[in-house]
Amino acid sequence: MNINPMAIMALQQKLGTFKQEHPRVLPFLGAVKDSAMDIGTIIDMKVTTTDGVEKQCNIKITQNDIDIFQTLMNINNAQ
Numbered sequence: 001m002n003i004n005p006m007a008i009m010a011l012q013q014k015l016g017t018f019k020q021e022h023p024r025v026l027p028f029l030g031a032v033k034d035s036a037m038d039i040g041t042i043i044d045m046k047v048t049t050t051d052g053v054e055k056q057c058n059i060k061i062t063q064n065d066i067d068i069f070q071t072l073m074n075i076n077n078a079q
Contacts, residue, residue, distance in 0.1 A: 033073060037066055 016026040019026055059065070 039063055
């Protein structure tokens with residue numbers, strides 16, 4: 001697999017912007033990572049659109065999910 005350094009840099013920039021616009025999300029995810037990110041943990045997600053429509057789903061965490069999450073957190077820590 002080839003990794004495009006420019007794509008990684010763009011992702012880091014976007015993550016920095018996300019962090020500024022939503023300052024509570026990454027600390028929350030960090031707390032979850034430290035205390036609740038185990039295989040079998042269920043993450044429940046709910047979205048409410050601007051017109052009030054709700055959509056909800058959940059996922060049961062796998063080792064692959066944990067690996068992806070750790071990779072994303074490492075990209076964030078590299079900034």
